[in-house]
Amino acid sequence: MTIDWQHFTPWTSLAGGVLLGLSAAVFVLLNGRIAGISGVLGGLLQPRRGDVDWRVAFVAGMLLAPLAYGLFATLPVARMSTEATLLVGAGLLVGFGTRLGAGCTSGHGVCGISRLAPRSLVATLTFMVSGFLTVYLVRHVFA
Amino acid sequence: MLTLSAFFCGLLFGLGLILGGMTNPAKVQAFLDLGGAWDPSLALVMGGAILVASGAFAVAKNRPRSLLGAPMQLPSARDLEPRLIGGSVLFGAGWGLAGFCPGPAIVTLGTGAPAAGLFVCAMLVGMLAFEGLDQFLKRARTPRPAAGVR
Incomplete structure (x- = not known):
């Protein structure tokens, strides 16, 4: 294993x-809920009365984040x-x-x-081990 | 108020993902690539987040209601069922293949990237497929009352 020092961004990643x-x-202190994105989305696919507004608002905030970020920085x-x-x-x-599995990187992680x-x-x-193995197989075994 | 705070938390969450580098699938995959040139950055995203959130959860655990008066809804499940493991294995595989997990995919959709749009559509279909299967299994397990019995 070699560390990619050139792309390592310790400070901005820590700040993020x-x-x-x-x-x-x-979110947990004000709304009393877990900020788990797969759970927020999953609840929108099975909408229950009185349980929709906050989910839509949370997702809207996420969707607008690139626009807001763009106001202050590039x-x-x-790459995808x-x-x-x-x-x-x-x-x-x-x-x-x-x-x-009832959660993703945000809810569980x-x-x-x-x-x-x-x-x-x-x-x-x-899911980390599964992710490591998948990338290993794709890049170093079947490449 | 609860809707407004959810909006700002979503926004802050998205900004954190962007600043941390999570919305760049190539960087996520470089973190998952232990056999290549490894970029450890994302470990710091997670570490920083856990460091800050831990205190809040310790406080939240002992409160019946949130500061805005909403019921405190923390998960209570404790079992390590096969579906927790199986689901996490599938999720990890998808995460490694595309470099997207749910949060960053939604945020990247906000930049208008078509690839994120396609990924999010497939992700929602996957979620619906789970709901469908889950409902079907639940119904199959509950015995129906015999016809004609009152």
């Missing part, structure tokens, strides 16, 4: 993490695959998997570990 943590903290360059089959396959896996939930620790380790 602090903002994420602040968002999760304010958006960082994002444009291969439709890969995007659809990966999207299906992420959607189905996060609902089956950030909020769950912050509240010391053993389930979330197990889920986080599992």
Whole structure:
């Protein structure tokens, strides 16, 4: 394993993490809920009365974040695959998997570990290992 | 108020993801690529977030209601069921393939990137597929009362 020092961004990543943590903290203290994105979205697909507004508002805030960021700084360059089959396959896996596993990087990874939930620790380790293995297979075995 | 605070939390969450580098799938995959040139940045995103959020959750745990008076809804499940593991394995595979997890995909959709649009559509279909299967299994498990019995 070699560390890619050229692309390593310790300070901005730490600062980004602090903002994420602040968002999760304010959200649980004010709204009494977990800032878990797959859960927020999943609840919108099974709408219940009185449980829709805050979800729509949270997602709207996320969608407007690039615009708000652009007011103060240049958006960082994002490189992503444009291969439709890969995007659809990966999207299906992420959607189905996060609902089956009851959480994603935010709900289990950030909020769950912050509240010391053993389930979330197990889920986080599992999806990290699965992600490591997938990238290893794609880049170093089947490449 | 609850809707407004949800909006600002969503916005702040999105800004954190952008600043942290999570909305760049290439960077996410570089973090997941232990066998190549490894970019450890995302470990700091998670570490920073956990450091800040931990205190708030410790306070929240002991409160029946939030500061705005909403009921405190923290997950109570404790079992390590197969579906928790299986779901996380599938999610991790999709995350590695495209470099998107749900939050960053939604934020990137906000930049108008077509790839994010396609990914988010497929993700929502995947979520609906789970809801459908879950409902079907629940119904299959509950025995129906026999016809004609009152």
